[in-house]
Amino acid sequence: xxxINDMLDISKKKDLKRAVxxxxxxxxxxxxxxxxxxxxxxxxxxxxxxxxGKEYIISTCSLFERKENNFVFWKNFYxxxxxxxxxxxxxxxxxxxxxxxxxxxxxxxxxxxxVSLIMVDGHGIYHPHRAGxxxxxxxxxxxxxxxxxxQGFLGNYxxxxxxxxxxxxxxxxxxxxxIVLRTRDYVKPMWISPGHLxxxxxxxxxxxxxxxxxxxPLPIREAHIFSKKLKNML
DNA sequence: GCGACAG
DNA sequence: ATCTTGTCGC
Ligand SMILES: [Mg+2]
Numbered sequence: 001x002x003x004i005n006d007m008l009d010i011s012k013k014k015d016l017k018r019a020v021x022x023x024x025x026x027x028x029x030x031x032x033x034x035x036x037x038x039x040x041x042x043x044x045x046x047x048x049x050x051x052x053g054k055e056y057i058i059s060t061c062s063l064f065e066r067k068e069n070n071f072v073f074w075k076n077f078y079x080x081x082x083x084x085x086x087x088x089x090x091x092x093x094x095x096x097x098x099x100x101x102x103x104x105x106x107x108x109x110x111x112x113x114x115v116s117l118i119m120v121d122g123h124g125i126y127h128p129h130r131a132g133x134x135x136x137x138x139x140x141x142x143x144x145x146x147x148x149x150x151q152g153f154l155g156n157y158x159x160x161x162x163x164x165x166x167x168x169x170x171x172x173x174x175x176x177x178x179i180v181l182r183t184r185d186y187v188k189p190m191w192i193s194p195g196h197l198x199x200x201x202x203x204x205x206x207x208x209x210x211x212x213x214x215x216x217p218l219p220i221r222e223a224h225i226f227s228k229k230l231k232n233m234l
Numbered sequence: 235g236c237g238a239c240a241g
Numbered sequence: 242a243t244c245t246t247g248t249c250g251c
Binding site: 046047048120186 | 251
């Protein structure tokens with residue numbers, strides 16, 4: 001099946017019935033194993049803008065490379081597209097997935113193939129059909145992907161301890177689908193779940209390695225700042 | 235049926 | 242996500 005064109009078509013037609021079916025198929029192909037190598041990490045985020053009654057999404061991909069024991073900014077990419085699909089919890093892929101595909105297209109193949117991990121501002125398998133935005137991106141790119149959300153969603157979880165590194169499992173449909181992870185002392189935690197090609201056990205190690213002075217993982221934070229900067233320049 | 239509900 | 246300045250607290 002054509003994950004890209006099918007998703008784009010569903011998004012443009014706002015076809016929720018097909019969207020549900022699409023997500024169920026997506027979930028079937030998720031692989032919850034693997035510990036990604038952290039060489040080049042990509043962070044994805046987006047911001048929105050209204051112009052002449054039309055809504056546009058400003059999508060950004062920020063790349064960081066590991067040098068020794070820390071990550072150094074490499075380069076940014078962006079795209080701007082009109083969006084038709086509204087924000088509906090549980091159908092985020094059909095809104096921001098469109099932006100990701102567009103931005104990913106801007107990245108040269110030589111750069112793309114260096115990416116060893118993708119971090120997404122949203123959920124992975126912690127989703128009604130175990131097919132959040134991070135799952136979609138992971139399956140389309142076939143690169144290990146992690147969903148890093150700023151808020152919880154469905155299911156059950158308890159809040160972790162107050163220190164960086166403290167965590168608690170997220171349970172949905174009687175299964176552990178991710179973790180609530182404290183990335184900074186005394187600061188609101190992050191809700192982390194696998195997108196594709198990564199195990200739940202390796203989630204905390206990877207996310208903590210990419211968060212030091214801020215709550216949000218470095219690549220996602222940079223993508224967020226960059227998309228807003230672009231927006232304010234238009 | 236009602237309310238909650240990633241960004 | 243977006244509309245928005247200063248301000249309080251860890
Ligand atoms: Mg975002």
